Amino acid sequence: MFKSKRKVLIVSLLMVLFLGFSSLVGAKSITVLVEGGGPAHKVAESTAEEFEKISGYEVIIETAPYDGIYDKMRAEIASPTGAYDVATIDVLWIPFLYNGLLPLDDVLTEDMKNDFFPGLVEGGSINNNSYGIPVWTNSKLLLYRKDLFNNEEYKKEFNKEYGYELEVPKNWEEFRDVAKFFTKDLDNDGVTDLYGTAVIGGNHGDSVTGWLEHSLQAGAESLVIDDKGDIVINKEPYIEGLNFLNKIVNEDKSVPSGTLEMLIPQAANLFWDGKLAMTLTWGHFYVPSNDPEQSSIAGNVGVAPMISGDKGIGAIPGPWYQVVPESSNEKEIAKEYLRFLYERNNLYLEELGVAARESVFNAFKDKKGYEHLEPMMKTLNAEQTKNRPAIREWQRIESEALIPAVQYTLGGSKTVEESIEWANEQIENILK
Known part of the structure; x- marks a missing residue:
C-alpha cells in the first residue's frame, strides 16, 4: 500500500511538472x-x-x-x-x-x-x-462643399466679381478669392454665418505645418534647416508662406474668430457643421465628412489635392x-x-x-468612400512634398520658435518679417 501511494505521488508530481513545463512552452x-x-x-x-x-x-x-x-x-x-x-x-x-x-x-x-x-x-x-517600417502616411488635402460650388447663382456672382469661373481652387490666388467670396451673411441678420475657410493658429504643430507647407509651395528647398545644418527660415519662401496666411486672416478676414485657438479638429467640426466652405485638413478627415452621423453636409463633400504655389503642390506628410x-x-x-x-x-x-503602400491606395481609390485617396496620392508624390528634419531639436523648434512666430503674426503683435527674425534667433539658441 505504501508503494502504491508513493507511486501515485510520483505520478502526480510528474504530471504537475509536465503541465507546468507545457504551460511555459505554450506561453510564448x-x-x-x-x-x-x-x-x-x-x-x-x-x-x-x-x-x-x-x-x-x-x-x-x-x-x-x-x-x-x-x-x-x-x-x-x-x-x-x-x-x-x-x-x-x-x-x-x-x-x-x-x-x-x-x-x-x-x-x-x-x-x-x-x-x-x-x-x-x-x-x-x-x-x-x-x-521603422511605415504603417500609414497622411497629407493635407482640400475638402470643399460641392453644393456651394455647384450653385448656379453663386457661379454667376463669382464670375461677375472676380472675372473667371467658380471652380475648386488649385492655387493661392484662387483659394483666397473663393474664401473671400464664400464668407457670407446668409440670412442678412448682420452676422457672418458662413466663412470661406479656417486657418490653424493654435498652440500645436499643425499651425507650423500649415505655414511650412505654403513655404514649400513657394519654393522652399528644405524645411527650416538645410542639409548643411544652416537655418534658412528667413528666406523668401518662408516670408511668402506666412504672409499668405496672414492675408487670409487679417486682410481678407475669410476665417472665423479665434484663429489663435483654432486646431484641426475644431476646424473640421466647423466644416462638418456647414460653417466653412473649404478646409485644408489631414486626409483622413474626409471619411467622417461624409458620415451623416457626424456631418450635416454628408454627401456634399468634395476632395481635391493640396493647393499649389509658384513651385507647385507641397505638403508635409504625417507618417x-x-x-x-x-x-x-x-x-x-x-x-x-x-x-x-x-x-x-x-x-x-x-x-x-x-x-503606407501605394498598391493599397490603388486597390481602394476607385471604391465609394475612398475618393480622397487619388488626391492624396497626387499630393504625396508632389515634388515639393518633404519631410520635417529628422533632428532631436525639432519639437523644441516647433514649440519654442515656430508656433509663437505664427501666433505673433496672425495675432497682429509682430509683422511677418519681425516674427520670422525672432524665430530665427530662437532656433539659433536652441541649436547652440
Whole structure:
C-alpha cells in the first residue's frame, strides 16, 4: 500500500511538472505597444489571433494615450527591461528613440521600399539605417462643399466679381478669392454665418505645418534647416508662406474668430457643421465628412489635392512607423510580426482612411468612400512634398520658435518679417 501511494505521488508530481513545463512552452508571446483606441490598436486586436495561429506567439497588446507611447518608449530605452517587442510611433519621435531601436534594414526588401510613398523609408531612417517600417502616411488635402460650388447663382456672382469661373481652387490666388467670396451673411441678420475657410493658429504643430507647407509651395528647398545644418527660415519662401496666411486672416478676414485657438479638429467640426466652405485638413478627415452621423453636409463633400504655389503642390506628410526596441527578447518574432502586418496594410486604410503602400491606395481609390485617396496620392508624390528634419531639436523648434512666430503674426503683435527674425534667433539658441 505504501508503494502504491508513493507511486501515485510520483505520478502526480510528474504530471504537475509536465503541465507546468507545457504551460511555459505554450506561453510564448510578444508585447505590442499602441495608442489606445487608435488604428494601430484596432488592427493589432483584429489580427492577434491570426498571428498566433501562424507563429505560435500570443500577441499581448498594451495601450497608452498619444504622449504616453513616447513616455513608455523613452523609459524602456533608458532602463531596458524587454517590456515591448513592437511599438507603433509617430515619425517625430524617431530622432529621440533611434539609439534604442533595432535597425530593420534586413526587414525592408526592395519590393517593400518601392511600394511605399516617396520619403517614407527616409522618414524612418537615421544615419542611413532604417529604424521603422511605415504603417500609414497622411497629407493635407482640400475638402470643399460641392453644393456651394455647384450653385448656379453663386457661379454667376463669382464670375461677375472676380472675372473667371467658380471652380475648386488649385492655387493661392484662387483659394483666397473663393474664401473671400464664400464668407457670407446668409440670412442678412448682420452676422457672418458662413466663412470661406479656417486657418490653424493654435498652440500645436499643425499651425507650423500649415505655414511650412505654403513655404514649400513657394519654393522652399528644405524645411527650416538645410542639409548643411544652416537655418534658412528667413528666406523668401518662408516670408511668402506666412504672409499668405496672414492675408487670409487679417486682410481678407475669410476665417472665423479665434484663429489663435483654432486646431484641426475644431476646424473640421466647423466644416462638418456647414460653417466653412473649404478646409485644408489631414486626409483622413474626409471619411467622417461624409458620415451623416457626424456631418450635416454628408454627401456634399468634395476632395481635391493640396493647393499649389509658384513651385507647385507641397505638403508635409504625417507618417507613423512600427519599431522594435533593442531590448526586445523576441527580436526575430517581432520582425515576423512587422512582415505580417505589412502584408495587411489595407487594414489601416479601412480603419483610418490612409495606409503606407501605394498598391493599397490603388486597390481602394476607385471604391465609394475612398475618393480622397487619388488626391492624396497626387499630393504625396508632389515634388515639393518633404519631410520635417529628422533632428532631436525639432519639437523644441516647433514649440519654442515656430508656433509663437505664427501666433505673433496672425495675432497682429509682430509683422511677418519681425516674427520670422525672432524665430530665427530662437532656433539659433536652441541649436547652440
